[in-house]
Amino acid sequence: MPKRENISMSVIRRLPRYYRFLKLLREKGVTRISSTELSAKLGLTASQIRQDLNCFGGFGQQGYGYMVDQLCTEIGNILGLSHAYKAVLIGAGNLGQAIASHLSFETEGFTLVGIFDNADAKIGRTINGLTVRNIDTLERFCNLEKPTMAVLCVPRSAVESLSDRLYALGIRCFWNFSHYDINMKYGDAIVENVHLNDSLMTLCYRITNDPMRTTK
Amino acid sequence: MPKRENISMSVIRRLPRYYRFLKLLREKGVTRISSTELSAKLGLTASQIRQDLNCFGGFGQQGYGYMVDQLCTEIGNILGLSHAYKAVLIGAGNLGQAIASHLSFETEGFTLVGIFDNADAKIGRTINGLTVRNIDTLERFCNLEKPTMAVLCVPRSAVESLSDRLYALGIRCFWNFSHYDINMKYGDAIVENVHLNDSLMTLCYRITNDPMRTTK
DNA sequence: TAGATTGTTAATCGATTAACAATC
DNA sequence: TAGATTGTTAATCGATTAACAATC
Numbered sequence: 001m002p003k004r005e006n007i008s009m010s011v012i013r014r015l016p017r018y019y020r021f022l023k024l025l026r027e028k029g030v031t032r033i034s035s036t037e038l039s040a041k042l043g044l045t046a047s048q049i050r051q052d053l054n055c056f057g058g059f060g061q062q063g064y065g066y067m068v069d070q071l072c073t074e075i076g077n078i079l080g081l082s083h084a085y086k087a088v089l090i091g092a093g094n095l096g097q098a099i100a101s102h103l104s105f106e107t108e109g110f111t112l113v114g115i116f117d118n119a120d121a122k123i124g125r126t127i128n129g130l131t132v133r134n135i136d137t138l139e140r141f142c143n144l145e146k147p148t149m150a151v152l153c154v155p156r157s158a159v160e161s162l163s164d165r166l167y168a169l170g171i172r173c174f175w176n177f178s179h180y181d182i183n184m185k186y187g188d189a190i191v192e193n194v195h196l197n198d199s200l201m202t203l204c205y206r207i208t209n210d211p212m213r214t215t216k
Numbered sequence: 217m218p219k220r221e222n223i224s225m226s227v228i229r230r231l232p233r234y235y236r237f238l239k240l241l242r243e244k245g246v247t248r249i250s251s252t253e254l255s256a257k258l259g260l261t262a263s264q265i266r267q268d269l270n271c272f273g274g275f276g277q278q279g280y281g282y283m284v285d286q287l288c289t290e291i292g293n294i295l296g297l298s299h300a301y302k303a304v305l306i307g308a309g310n311l312g313q314a315i316a317s318h319l320s321f322e323t324e325g326f327t328l329v330g331i332f333d334n335a336d337a338k339i340g341r342t343i344n345g346l347t348v349r350n351i352d353t354l355e356r357f358c359n360l361e362k363p364t365m366a367v368l369c370v371p372r373s374a375v376e377s378l379s380d381r382l383y384a385l386g387i388r389c390f391w392n393f394s395h396y397d398i399n400m401k402y403g404d405a406i407v408e409n410v411h412l413n414d415s416l417m418t419l420c421y422r423i424t425n426d427p428m429r430t431t432k
Numbered sequence: 433t434a435g436a437t438t439g440t441t442a443a444t445c446g447a448t449t450a451a452c453a454a455t456c
Numbered sequence: 457t458a459g460a461t462t463g464t465t466a467a468t469c470g471a472t473t474a475a476c477a478a479t480c
Binding site: 452455 | 459460461462463464465466467468469470471472473474475476477478479480
């Protein structure tokens, strides 16, 4: 049943969308859905959805469709959302604070166990139930808590040395919001570089080159 | 020279990365770079980079490579970054504040002209030089300023009515951080839905299914 | 049983890579 | 001129779509 091999990144990136939508349906009390209905709502083809889901196993019932609740749970399991991996967040600025709240009210896959900053003004403050710790205590904390993941909300200049430090502490998974890619530096690390600026520039491209508005 | 037709989305999504990297190079004083050097740094093939750039015109010099400064400027122009489109931001919570700062210190394509919120505690506060306005004054403000884009940093429940309101005010471009997709509702609107949670869940999938750590 | 809808294979489409002629 | 590297075409690879047999 777990065929799972060589799942392409494009499929993986669609899983959270499926999951979110199914969760919404479940909340609404919908029990059953067909790939055709799903496709209409998500703007994909029914074929693609069936193809995607079948990478992981046959979750549907022929002639009937998919059970919303079951499918949602299955995808949640595939994503590994119940693991509650321990995560630390570095940088308690606005973005850090926003992420910290985000994570807590939509705890999907991770538990935030520590927040760190180097500014005296931030240290000691409470964000979402966690006290902001002095970055100097990072080593002690990590050796004790053994977090799996680090969220980086620090300025570009701080990332390089910080990621080295975290890597040395055994962290192999980074959610990076700084404007500095930490891709492929460490062969065995998993990195998500989130570039909000890239998204903004893409938007800019799209307005600028929109056939609707370019008069020419 | 401007061949620009049917540029695929995958190419467009790579443009900001090129732009960022070239800007960095320029700051470092690098004047010349070949597609091969670029490819090594960006983790792409030289072929792909040349292919991408040639969608928009021949910016290189055969036998020599690309002028960093010129190429950076060209890509900036393609992206339309100098337009400084007027943008309003709705929702002055942590995320809104983070974005507002983001936009201002890395002004690429847009100028933030107004910030709005509905909470008395937020209204009147100053974020990055802009005073948070009462959401009730949105219509008056937009009729005057005619912003092009709206950044949505509001809870899911608020998005639907808010986007309708903004659409009615002539806004056709949305940068949406709420957990509610406003895709394809309005045929002529340009939308970037940023789902930070999707990125997080993808990360969770990748740790959970990492061949490095799954013992089995 | 008939109708519906999945699971899965085959066909198509598009994006990436390779190759090389053009040319600085 | 020789060396290097682009611009561009052709080949390959992978992802999406279409089709249909399996089956609930």
